[in-house]
Amino acid sequence: MRIIIVGGVAGGMSAATRLRRLDESAEITVIERSGNVSFANCGLPYHVGGVIEDRADLLLQTPQSLAARFGIDVRVRHEAIGIDPAARSLTVRELDTGRTVELFYDALLLSPGARPVRPPIPGIERALGLRNVEDTDAIVAAAGEASTAVVIGGGFIGVELAENLVRRGLAVTLVEGADQVLAPLDPEMAELVHERLRAHGVRLLLGRTVASIGPSQAVLDDGSTAPADLVVAAVGVRPDSQLAARAGCELGPQGGILVDDHFATSVPGIWAVGDAVQKTDAIDGSGAMVALAQTANLQGRSVADAIAGRPVTDRPVLGSFIVGVFxxxxxxxxxxxxxxxxxxxxxxxxxxxxxxxxxxxxxxxxxxxxxxxxxxxxxxxxxxxxxxxxxxxxxxxxxxxxxxxxxxxxxxxxxxxxxxxxxxxxxxxxxxxxxxxxxxDGLAETLQWHELDAAVAAGATVVDVRTPAEHAGAAIPGSLLIPLDELRDRLDELPDGELVVHCAVGLRGYLACRILAQHGRRARNLDGGMATWSRGSAASRASGQ
Amino acid sequence: MRIIIVGGVAGGMSAATRLRRLDESAEITVIERSGNVSFANCGLPYHVGGVIEDRADLLLQTPQSLAARFGIDVRVRHEAIGIDPAARSLTVRELDTGRTVELFYDALLLSPGARPVRPPIPGIERALGLRNVEDTDAIVAAAGEASTAVVIGGGFIGVELAENLVRRGLAVTLVEGADQVLAPLDPEMAELVHERLRAHGVRLLLGRTVASIGPSQAVLDDGSTAPADLVVAAVGVRPDSQLAARAGCELGPQGGILVDDHFATSVPGIWAVGDAVQKTDAIDGSGAMVALAQTANLQGRSVADAIAGRPVTDRPVLGSFIVGVFxxxxxxxxxxxxxxxxxxxxxxxxxxxxxxxxxxxxxxxxxxxxxxxxxxxxxxxxxxxxxxxxxxxxxxxxxxxxxxxxxxxxxxxxxxxxxxxxxxxxxxxxxxxxxxxxxxDGLAETLQWHELDAAVAAGATVVDVRTPAEHAGAAIPGSLLIPLDELRDRLDELPDGELVVHCAVGLRGYLACRILAQHGRRARNLDGGMATWSRGSAASRASGQ
Structure with a gap:
């Protein structure tokens, strides 16, 4: 069986090695456009910052090690440029010579990943992106000459790059068009990340975009500027699905390759996995574009089983992620x-x-x-x-x-x-x-930080059940202070009408609500207390809502 | 409703506070034999070692704070000495005055915990135990005068105490009658803990018991001695169920109070939770004695619901635990x-x-x-x-x-x-x-470390697929070295018959087995490789098996 895999990182390489374990006799060829396979994608920003000091640590396998151990024919700096599904052949260009070859397959697996979006900004050609080891080398080289940087985009890579450029001593401006970084977080949670970024010296510009990039600065949409010896664009990724599309593979509305439960595309003989494919959301079964290494690796392992004819089904995605921020x-x-x-x-x-x-x-x-x-x-x-x-x-x-x-x-x-x-x-x-x-069970009723203003406007009284010292430190405007331990004795001080109780984090507020409920008062607890409300309020102010 | 709770730590105090949240009008009385309630049981060993420097940090609540916030009548240094289930009354002795009082209840909750077992050894009266803050004070005071210590028992508390006495600068001998510490671990896993204890200077005597305790040493069952300015006995705990038994509550075979799914004992009006009660094993539903704070706390919360007439069922136990060891x-x-x-x-x-x-x-x-x-x-x-x-x-x-x-x-x-x-x-x-x-799925077959000798005796050949350097460092006696990357070319060197393959941790062994299986050879992978086999072998040697 001849199996060709396009893309030699997470999904592709997981598939290649699993296929070998399942079938000693298969001919397995991996085509990779960059100069390396099986490199540590998720470690790239940390090499920029010098946390992963040795560049060689990014290279988990080499074509040689994969040949020796797995008998896999790995061709780096080869680009797949065309598929003939009827002939089951793949046209591949050797990037160093420009020569093209045609390879025949019984099964073709596409695991090309996703490519960074390049925003259409004047001067964008100066912006670096981060996708592979070569890109990392370029950023490291540029950062060595730079003292200021603008990172465009506050997603995972943007945030990680901001941290790592700060670690290298650069003055970093992070520009994000939305009102928050890390879009999967709700605003009051993202606000905690904003606090941390600012505390470590990142100049954080939210709700701003870069209008143009000059030789030493970025010009923002409001006309202000940010110094930028170095510019990195990390505004998101798009599935690298053109090759698949040209071969006739159906794509989803966001450009992801559509696959069935066994990772088969709409074209016979072609499978696809990883960041380039559309996944299924675990909550409601809708189509989901999730570009995360954990899922790519699992899909790579699973598709090997599918290609080998073993029973397997894809797993819907939750989009579980974690990112470090200073x-x-x-x-x-x-x-x-x-x-x-x-x-x-x-x-x-x-x-x-x-x-x-x-x-x-x-x-x-x-x-x-x-x-x-x-x-x-x-x-x-x-x-x-x-x-x-x-x-x-x-x-x-x-x-x-x-x-x-x-x-x-x-x-x-x-x-x-x-x-x-x-x-x-x-x-x-x-x-x-x-x-x-x-x-x-109806023992507690809460109110979210973004619901407080409406409740107050409707006549609710905010009761702060913290201590006088806490109240003096920071309080919700107009709140009535009755410390929890005095509440039972001071019920008659409460005005009629609805009550919203709050404390620092929500626990004392809950206890107060239980006391009040049993005395016949409707009281809602401000969920998460001051700790949540203050972040939510800050996020709202920043976004001008 | 009058509710009396015997025992004011994890289970009892969780119940008391939840009961207040459910019922503002209940009369809630907590009877606690020691001088403190709601103290940090699991932190006690770390106060011995000075990790938790301030003794006050162990006291999470006081009778005063519980009265102010929860309206709970907490009586420390009071011992429950008798129950009259018919009259629904509890006789309580004030330990400081010797006076007894009779308290009436509608519901009685027993959460007395477990008491340290005192092994019947001559001189045991010099051994300290660790159950409450007073015990901790006694160990801290004694350790201040001591330069050597014997800890009897290698359970959670024994191991934690050994570490914390070392931290105080004492030379510590840990004596455990079994062949390993931490009985819930299998021996090859416990061996990792043994390595760590020894690496930090603990003299670890396994399969040994203390025969007698002299004024400055402990004499072991083999006649050897261990210096012991201080002796701590931590050989395990027994449910503190005598009070319940005298009231007619049924006990299980290990002395735990038997309760139904709602924490009711066999005696009407009496509930019980925590270390004193028998739990239900989550795997097979058998009776289980598990003395762990997490379960005690959850049961305390749940029994409050049961007493308040709310629907609740007990949760079977897995016995999940974690312990720090240096x-x-x-x-x-x-x-x-x-x-x-x-x-x-x-x-x-x-x-x-x-x-x-x-x-x-x-x-x-x-x-x-x-x-x-x-x-x-x-x-x-x-x-x-x-x-x-x-x-x-x-x-x-x-x-x-x-x-x-x-x-x-x-x-x-x-x-x-x-x-x-x-x-x-x-x-x-x-x-x-x-x-x-x-x-x-039949892709891999493994062999456990304790099955290797029998396989070899039956004629199996052990094949080491690591590198020559690894093999030279340490090898399984009689093993044949064929590095994984050479295996495909050297299949003819393998003798007939069964093969056991191994590597360092099991991964290369698995790859080798996949190659061999596809060449028609039955090969089993030594599970966990040398890393598991070496610990298992060490554990076996130590236990003389």
Whole structure:
């Protein structure tokens, strides 16, 4: 069996090695446009910053090592330029000689990945992109001569590049056209990332675009400028699906190659995986463009089984991700609130601000978690987390609970391993479950940060149940201070009408609501307390809403 | 409603505060024998070592704070000495005055915990135990005068105390009657903990018991001695169920209070939770004695609902735990191999030795994972992990997968968040799933470390597919070296008969087995490679097997 694989990184190389394990006699050829295969995509920004010092560490395999161990014929600096599906042949150009050859296949796997979008800006030819090792070399070389940089785009790569250019000593401006970085996060969660970026000296320009790029600066849409010895464009990626399209493969509305459950394209004999293909959303089954290495690797492994005739089905995607931001972990899985509201779901939204481990054990760090729940079914729709430590664990646990079909309240019953340096006896994930259950069972009613203004306008009184010292430090305008421990004795001071209770993070507010409810008062707890409201408010102000 | 709670730590205090949240008008009284409630049990060893410097940090709540916030009547240094179930009354002794009072209840909750076992050894009265803050004070005071210590017992508390006494500068001997510490781990996994304890200077005496305790030393069962200015006994705990038994509550075979799904004992009006009650094993529904804070806390919260008449059911236990050992994480959930074999299950056992994050990103640490799978159903029966970092995350993910009913192969399809500083594109948990799937599907056959001798005795040839340098460093006696990358060319060098292939951790061995199988040779891969075999062999030698 002759198998040709176009693209030799995550999906392609996972497929190639798995195919060899399944079939010693297959002829496996890998065509890769860049000079390297099986390189560490996700490590590239960290080589820019010198965290991964040795460039050789980025190269996990070489054509030679793959030939020796797996008997795979790997051809780097070869570009697949045409497919003849009827003849089952692939035309390949050797980039160093310009010569073309025609290769015949029984099965063709396309794993070409996604290419960086180049915004149509005057001067964009000076902007570097980051897709492969050669691009990394170019950025490293340019950064060595530079003292200022503009990074265009606040997605994963933009944020990681900003951090790593700062690490190299450059003064970095990050320009993002939306009102926030990291679009999969809701704004009040992204605000935590903004705080961290600014704290480390990144000049963060949100809701701004680059209008043109000059020789030493970028000019923004408002006419202001940012110094830019170096410009990197990381405004997103598009599936690299032209070759597939020319061969007649059907594409989805966002340009992703359409594949069935077994990764077969619409053209017989051609399979596709990775960033170039459209996936299926795990929540509602819709088409999803998710360009993440974990899924590409899994698909690569799975498609090998499909090509080898073994039973396999694709897995829908949650889009689980994590990104480091100057020591902060920002992670999410599933849908955010924005997406869930757009889908018209009735929601329970929960924000918490727990410690990564028991507060009495040194080194505890506060994290910020958000859970998005379908209020009708108690299904977990998604989760987000930002914090210095332990966010990765909680998000992976929630993603696993989602895969297992656990309802949100069941998070409270998970038996997670506890010792005080690693967690709390009631783990942050357990707490999310308890809070959900309380709301499900009518024990607590909450209000989101973005609903407060409307509630106040409708006549609700905001009651701050923190201490006088906390209230004096920062308070919601117009709030009435009654510390929780005095509440039972001061019920008569509460005005008639609706009450919105709040504290610092939501716990005392909940206790206050329980007291008030049992005294016949309707009180809603401001979800996530001041910690969420203040980030949400900052995000709203920044976006001019 | 008058509710009395006996025991004011994890289970009792979780119940008390939840009851208040559910019922503002309940009279809630907590009876606690020690001088403190709601203290940080799991932190006590770390105060001994000075990690938690300030003793006040151990006291999470006080009777005063609980009265102010929750209106709970907390009576410390009060001991419940008798129950009259017919009269629904509890006799309580004030320890400071010796006076007794009788308190009437509508509901009585027993959450007395477990008490340290005192082995019947001459001189045992000099041995300190660790259960509460006063015990901690006594150990801290004694350690201040001591330069040597014997810790009897290698369970969680014994191991934590050994570490913390070393941290105080004491020379510590840890004596454990079994052949290993941390009984829930299988021996080859516990061996990793032994290595770490010894590396930090703990004199580890396994399979030894203390015969007597003298004024400055402990005498062991073989007549040898260990210097012991300080002796701590931590040989295990027994449920503190005498009070319940005297009131007529049924006990299980190990002395745990028997409760139904709603935490009701066999005596009307009496509920019980926490370390004193028998739980239900999550794998087979058998009775289980699990003394862990996480479960006690959850049960405390749940029993409050039960007492308040709300629907609730107890959760079976996996026994998920984690313990720190000189910077190592040792964790497990569910059954170990020993337990699963004793239950007669047909098993798939998987050992892996992955990095906590991508190897190309600095600071990656090797971890050691073990998965126990029911070979007939692919159900996950349990998992164990030991390593410097990231073990907590993987075990929590697996415990969550078990709660969600995911089969072992489904671990390969979990969508876990990946960036190179936090994980690998194929997370260690994914890899466990892939390996399980390969074995399930007949792509790979493995042999456990403890099965190797029998295979060799039956004529199998051991083939080492590592490099010559690795082989020269340490090899399995009698093994034949054929490096993986030469295997295809050297098949004719293999003797007839069965082959056992091995490498360092199992990956190259698997690749070799795939090559061999397709050339018609039956070859089994030594599971976990040298890394598992060497620990298993060391454990066997130490136990004289």
């Amino acid at each position: 020591g902060l972990q920002a992670a999410a899985t599933g849908w955010n609130e924005r997406r869930a509201r757009a889908a018209g779901r009735k929601l329970r939204i929960i924000h918490t601000h727990p410690s990564d481990h028991a507060g009495y054990y040194p080194g505890a760090e506060q994290m910020h978690l958000k859970l998005v729940v379908d209020a009708n079914t108690d299904a977990i729709l998604g989760a987000q987390g930002v914090g210095a430590s332990g966010v990765d664990k909680r998000l992976d646990v929630i993603a696993t609970a989602m895969a297992g079909g656990l309802r949100a309240a069941a998070l409270g019953r998970l038996e997670l391993a506890y010792a005080p340096q690693f967690s709390s006896a009631k783990d942050p994930v357990n707490m999310l479950g308890f809070i959900d259950e309380n709301q499900r | 910077g190592l994480q040792a964790a497990a959930t569910g059954w170990n191999e020993r337990r699963a074999r004793a239950a007669g299950r047909k098993l798939r056992i998987i050992h892996t030795h992955p990095s906590d994050h991508a190897g190309y990103y600095p600071g990656a640490e090797q971890m050691h994972l073990k998965l126990v799978v029911d070979a007939n159903t692919d159900a996950i029966l349990g998992a164990q992990g030991v390593g410097a970092s990231g073990v907590d995350k993987r075990l929590d993910v697996i415990a969550t997968a078990m709660a969600g009913g995911l089969r072992a192969a489904a671990l390969g399809r979990l969508e876990l968040a990946y960036a190179p500083q936090f994980s690998s594109a194929k997370d260690p948990v994914n890899m466990l799933g892939f390996i399980d799937e390969n074995q399930r």
